Amino acid sequence: xxxxxxxxxxxxxxxxxxxxxxxxxxxxxxxxxxxxxxxxxxxxxxxxxxxxxxxxxxxxxxxxxxxxxxxxxxxxxxxxxxxxxxxxxxxxxxxxxxxxxxxxxxxxxxxxxxxxxxxxxxxxxxxxxxxxxxxxxxxxxxxxxxxxxxxxxxxxxxxxxxxxxxxxxxxxxxxxxxxxxxxxxxxxxxxxxxxxxxxxxxxxxxxxxxxxxxxxxxxxxxxxxxxxxxxxxxxxxxxxxxxxxxxxxxxxxxxxxxxxxxxxxxxxxxxxxxxxxxxxxxxxxxxxxxxxxxxxxxxxxxxxxxxxxxxxxxxxxxxxxxxxxxxxxxxxxxxxxxxxxxxxxxxxxxxxxxxxxxxxxxxxxxxxxxxxxxxxxxxxxxxxxxxxxxxxxxxxxxxxxxxxxxx
Numbered sequence: 001x002x003x004x005x006x007x008x009x010x011x012x013x014x015x016x017x018x019x020x021x022x023x024x025x026x027x028x029x030x031x032x033x034x035x036x037x038x039x040x041x042x043x044x045x046x047x048x049x050x051x052x053x054x055x056x057x058x059x060x061x062x063x064x065x066x067x068x069x070x071x072x073x074x075x076x077x078x079x080x081x082x083x084x085x086x087x088x089x090x091x092x093x094x095x096x097x098x099x100x101x102x103x104x105x106x107x108x109x110x111x112x113x114x115x116x117x118x119x120x121x122x123x124x125x126x127x128x129x130x131x132x133x134x135x136x137x138x139x140x141x142x143x144x145x146x147x148x149x150x151x152x153x154x155x156x157x158x159x160x161x162x163x164x165x166x167x168x169x170x171x172x173x174x175x176x177x178x179x180x181x182x183x184x185x186x187x188x189x190x191x192x193x194x195x196x197x198x199x200x201x202x203x204x205x206x207x208x209x210x211x212x213x214x215x216x217x218x219x220x221x222x223x224x225x226x227x228x229x230x231x232x233x234x235x236x237x238x239x240x241x242x243x244x245x246x247x248x249x250x251x252x253x254x255x256x257x258x259x260x261x262x263x264x265x266x267x268x269x270x271x272x273x274x275x276x277x278x279x280x281x282x283x284x285x286x287x288x289x290x291x292x293x294x295x296x297x298x299x300x301x302x303x304x305x306x307x308x309x310x311x312x313x314x315x316x317x318x319x320x321x322x323x324x325x326x327x328x329x330x331x332x333x334x335x336x337x338x339x340x341x342x343x344x345x346x347x348x349x350x351x352x353x354x355x356x357x358x359x360x361x362x363x364x365x366x367x368x369x370x371x372x373x374x375x376x377x378x379x380x381x382x383x384x385x386x387x388x389x390x391x392x393x394x395x396x397x398x399x400x401x402x403x404x405x406x407x
Contacts, residue, residue, distance in 0.1 A: 004069055004092055004352045005108055009101035011118070020181060022046055022093055024121050025114070027128045032201035034071035034087050035181075036348065037188050038358065039195055043096035044188070045348065047071045050090040050106060052202055067350040072359060073199050073207075074346065076315060076339040077328075081134055085201055092352055102352050129180060131369060132205030137337040140168040144336075145394065146387035149379075151334050156383050163256050164321035164330050166390070167378030169337055170398055172405050174372055183208060183404040190403060191284055195360040197346060207341055209365030209401055212283035213318065215345045216310045217358040224295040224306050228257040228277070229361075230318045230380055231289035232393055241280040244287050249384035254278055254289040256382075257317045261293055264312040272300050284364075284400045310359065319343040319361060319378065340367070342376035364400040375402055 011018060019035075026033040026048045037044040047070060069089040075082035090107040091114075103111060140148065145168050152164045184198045187210045194210040213229045231250030235241070258278070265273055277291030295305060320343075321327025347359040367374040377397035379390040 004089060004102040004104055006100055006102055007108070007111065008099065009093075010099050015095055015098045018098065019044075019046065019093070019095065020127070021118055021121050022048065022091070023181065024124070024127055025118050027130070027200065028121070029117075030202060032085070032087050032130070032199075032204075034073065034197070034199045035184060036071070036195065036197040038348075039193050043094065044184075044196075045095065045351075046091075046093040047087050047089045047348070048091040048093075049087045050104075050110070051088075067357065069350045069352055070348075071199070072345065072347060072349055073201070073204065073341065073362075074314070074344045075341050076319070076343040081338065082340045082344075083203070085199075085204055086349070087201070089352070094352075127180070129206040129368060130200045130202050130204065132340070132367065133203055134205075134338070134340065136171070136369065136372075137169040137340070137374060139171050140336065142391050145391050148334055148336070149381060149385060149387040149390045152330065152381040153383065153385055153387075155330055156381065161327045161330060162322045163253060163317060163380060163382050164327045165317070165319050165343075165378050165380045166331070166335065167339065167343065167376060168394055169342075170375045170377070172366075172373050172375060172402060174368075174370075175405060178405070180206065180208060180368060186404050187401070191400070194283065194364070195347065195358070197360075199346065204341065206368040207362070207365055208368060208404075209362060210284075211360045211363040211365065212281070212288065213361040213363055215313060215316070215347075215359045215361050216306055217347075218297070218306050218356065220354040220356050222297040224297055224309065226261060226293050226309065226313065228254060228261055228291040228293075228318065229281075229288050230254040230257045231278075232379070232397070233287050234396055235282055235285050235287050241282050241287055244280045246280075246289060247384070249382050250289060251278075252384070253380040253382050254291070256322050258291045260317045260322060261291075261313070264309055265293075265295075267312060268302075268305070268308055270295065270300065270302065270305070272296075286396060286400070306357065314345055315343060316361070318380065319363075321380075339376070341365075342367075343378065364397060366401050373402075373405060 034047045071087040073085040090104045092102040191210040200206040231254040274294040278289045377394040
């Protein structure tokens with residue numbers, strides 16, 4: 001459970017202005033910041049870290065009671081260019097409780113200084129968001145992406161892989177006056193069932209997204225949960241998710257992900273789990289197939305289950321492929337760009353008061369640069385895939401987060 005202290009925090013400012021100033025407090029001193037809103041929640045939360053160097057460390061035992069409070073932001077693949085990020089929650093702000101802030105012992109000792117700096121911040125609409133030091137990723141034309149899909153289908157036909165998840169990046173100009181905090185608020189309104197996030201850190205850059213997919217979580221009633229989320233079709237006007245019909249390609253793609261999760265349980269010699277699905281769920285203007293898995297930790301004495309499953313799951317077949325290593329090798333050779341933190345995972349760890357940890361796959365996301373955004377989307381390929389259909393699926397997915405890039 002978290003060791004953060006509750007401290008009254010009552011500046012004479014509206015909640016939105018307090019949030020902007022807290023973010024400015026971190027960014028103007030070159031520190032990282034994470035802002036998020038959990039699925040079906042009404043208020044966002046904010047995590048600030050005082051020491052920049054402390055953020056670039058491997059993940060602590062993230063889904064265990066001994067984990068420190070903080071926020072995880074991990075890449076698709078670990079590398080020198082894309083370090084795993086864990087932001088210790090030196091300052092934790094819950095907008096549902098705007099009159100207080102929770103602080104670590106290190107932050108408590110510096111609270112008078114932090115209050116003074118907070119009060120002295122100038123009112124400005126422009127925040128100095130962190131920008132990635134890495135080159136802007138290569139973007140694929142429709143022809144190039146369909147060639148990638150064709151290569152993936154050929155690898156499946158040759159027996160190299162059973163499934164591979166191809167992806168692409170797309171560049172979009174930022175509209176005049178674009179504001180990341182306003183965009184974060186808009187995403188919350190558009191996608192109430194998604195995990196909405198805004199993360200900014202030195203070297204890593206600034207990432208904004210709304211993802212529907214849980215990777216792993218421990219709930220406040222001591223239940224470990226994960227899900228298989230694969231298969232995509234557009235939500236047509238007047239259509240009810242329960243009446244959706246699915247092509248064989250989508251059913252098989254989803255089944256591969258579900259079987260992989262079951263195999264992870266088997267590797268840990270765990271048989272006591274609940275499985276529910278597949279069922280059709282909505283995510284914005286898209287429908288997906290979803291199967292939920294749960295393990296009741298009060299009934300299964302397995303204190304490291306969450307951490308062990310996290311290591312086995314990431315990256316899942318929903319973002320990499322099956323078998324895992326041959327699929328990742330294919331992507332390294334053929335995809336043509338660095339995914340960085342797209343298809344990695346992110347989320348709060350050991351939330352204050354509840355001890356809840358919730359990690360999500362970083363889908364439907366974009367990376368912010370001073371004048372443009374880099375959007376990311378992918379599709380799962382099976383033997384039944386069609387290049388033109390896979391391109392169209394990426395276009396639909398790009399619209400989820402891209403909808404905020406309007407004038």
